[in-house]
Amino acid sequence: MEKIEVSLEMMCYPMPCMILGTKVGEKANFMTVAWFTQISLKPAYILASLDKSHYSNPGIKETGAFSINVPSTAMAEVTDYCGLVSGKKYDKSTVFEVFYGKEGKAPMIVECPYNLECRLVQTVELAAEELFIGEVVAAYSDERCLTDGVPDMAKVDPLLLNVPQMAYLGVGSHVGRAFKMGKARIGKD
Ligand SMILES: Cc1cc2nc3c(=O)[nH]c(=O)nc-3n(C[C@H](O)[C@H](O)[C@H](O)COP(=O)(O)O)c2cc1C
Secondary structure, X not given: OXXXXXXXXXXXXXXXXXXXXXXXXXXXXXXXXXXXXXXXXXXXXXXXXXXXXXOHHHHXXXXXXXXXXXXXXXXXXXXXXXXXXXOOOOOXXXXXXXXOOOOOOOOEEOOOOEEXXXXXXXXXXXXXXXXXXXXXXXXXXXXXXXXXXXXXHHHHOEOEEEOOOOEEEOXXXXXXXXXXXXXXXXXXX
């Protein structure tokens, strides 16, 4: 099979589309983040990569807190909006209904079915970005999105970003059981 070298912009895809919430001064601000990942379980650390120019960054550093909110596909337009306009120019504090969790520092979005309340533990500086590492102090889910007490992706219906086609996607169909289906192959190669 012939391989063709392609653009680096499509390194990772699809990517999750999250909305990061933080307080800047007295107001909540929300920005869209696709450069986001879990990096450990115990402690529960996540990482979000933010360009240094964003309005959100000083808010995260000042409050030591931020939230990650998972929008459903029905929220694609407002998610895109939060990624198009900056809090420097537009007041995004009234775009969503806001709630606060245990620590009361990071604004979270009621309309998003799943929310992570995070405490900033480390900031890593790159040339153009800041990597914010947060400890998840609590996760919240809409009751309607739970199956047997755990968040059910089919019900959350999260939004994904497909960079090569610059499109938003929903998740696809169930393919198999993770950490299980590969066992059938062990010792056969
Ligand atoms: C789909 C999408 C994903 C984005 N992902 C990121 C990201 O991971 N990191 C980043 O720095 N900016 C990202 N952006 C851009 C910011 O969300 C955007 O510049 C926003 O206006 C910053 O808001 P603020 O200045 O109010 O903090 C993304 C934008 C969109 C539309």
